[in-house]
Amino acid sequence: MANKSPFERLVQYADNSEQAVVRGATIDKELYSRYGVKRGLRDENGKGVLAGLTNISEIKAREEIDGKLVQTDGRLWYRGYDINQLVGGAIRESRFGFEEIAYLLLFGELPSLAKLQEFTDLMAENRFLPTNFVRDVVMKAPSADMMNSLSRSVLTLASYDSNPSELTISNTLRQCLRLIAVFPMLAVYGYHAFNHYEQDQSMYIHRPDSTLSAAENLLHMLRPDMQYTALEARVLDLALILHMEHGGGNNSSFTTHVVTSSGTDTYSAVAAALASLKGPKHGGANIKVVQMMEDLKQSVKDVTDEEAVEAYLLKLLHREAFDKKGLIYGIGHAIYSVSDPRAKVFKSFVEKLCSEKCHLEEYSLYTMVERLAPKVITRERRIYKGVSANVDFFSGLVYSMLGIPEEMFTPIFAIARIVGWSAHRMEELVNMDKIIRPAYMAVFPRRAYKALSDRD
DSSP states (O other): OTTSOHHHHHHHHHHHHHHHHHHHHOOOTHHHHHTTOOGGGBOTTSOBOOOOOOSSEEEEEEEEETTEEEEEEEEEEETTEEHHHHHHHHHHTTOOOHHHHHHHHHHSSOOOHHHHHHHHHHHHHTOOOOTTHIIIIISSSOOSOHHHHHHHHHHHHGGGOSSOSOOOHHHHHHHHHHHHHHHHHHHHHHHHHHHHHTTOOOOOOOOOOTTSOHHHHHHHHHSTTOOOOHHHHHHHHHHHHHHSOOOTTSHHHHHHHHHHTTTOOHHHHHHHHHHHHTSTTTTTHHHHHHHHHHHHHHHOSOTTOHHHHHHHHHHHHTTOSTTSSSOOTTBOOSSOSSBOHHHHHHHHHHHHHHHHTTOHHHHHHHHHHHHHHHHHHHHHSOOSSOOOBOHHHHHHHHHHHTTOOGGGHHHHHHHHHHHHHHHHHHHHHHHOOSOOOOOOOOOOOOOOOOOGGGOO
16 A cells, blocks of 8 residues: 555545444344334334424324324425415415515514515525625535535635624524525525536526515526526425425434534534435435436336336336335335325426426326336335325426426525524524433443453
């Protein structure tokens, strides 16, 4: 190793040491059952371990009927309001709903017309970044991973805050509102920096328009010509609403509670939530759906042949196709079994968007997989509840139809979910009295120390 660079030696050392790490880290799976440990904080039926209380949102996928728990269509409430009612209100009145629902999650009540206008104006006024921030932070060391770029920008914003660490609710609310306002800018500008410096494409830094909604501004800043249709903006607004919050038990919101309970600042808490969301088992799943469907189209000669498509899905489960992980991405959820309410709302608009974009064949393929995949999974796997398409199954298709690059899929999730994280952070601060510190049982044997000279 003498002639290798420090980095090459580090890589070789890690490669050579991998098995030692695996041996030291492996825990017999039988021990989890023996000691009653709920892996993933969920029992074998998918019920989560109760770790806290919340006033922000609720998800439900089962009901007690005649003394038995029965799987039902999934339901989602924001502050006690059914998500279908909230979405339906905006649709019926032909207006954008992101700002209204953000107000609801942050303050616990739906705003009056005057309060909504005040809140919307405040958000528009705060869509700006510190002087030279785009040049000095966003454009420096651009990353193909937009979530890492977003996290770096969020942490750097703490340096521009004259009072970053005070944990009063008013100071935290100020910080959260600013982050909600600038998240679209941080994400879009991060993408354009990557696209320019790493992909050798043209650079576009469009200023946000104070007269536009969050969804409209996202498309306005992302697209070179700043143009979009009314349907495109409405569907993106719907996506932001549906991704805004999802019960306190989702991984990134729980992360927000855990990190906030330590007394850390808002910027660090949000960066931790971003780190959680970027994982392919959480916010990155819709990218996997799109990539999986592209692989399906390349692998199956006739995508209208149901038997051929079903055979491909079977190969996915048998780790013989796509990434060989044994998963059909976008199908199944930790809570929902019969249906994901977000997916049902989304699907009603997907067909309209595919029709506008002349991609109805794509829509037909997605609906076929949506129908076939649960049957294949039920037949091949031992499961304790049903499976259905989740919101990620359709969100990736929607973003593709909107011409949004894959690098932006998870950041768009974050642009919405920052609202939920903000609500959870303030809820934790209001009710916080102890740091969240779960118990782990040690299962290693006791060993006697050996002098260095006596070791093998």
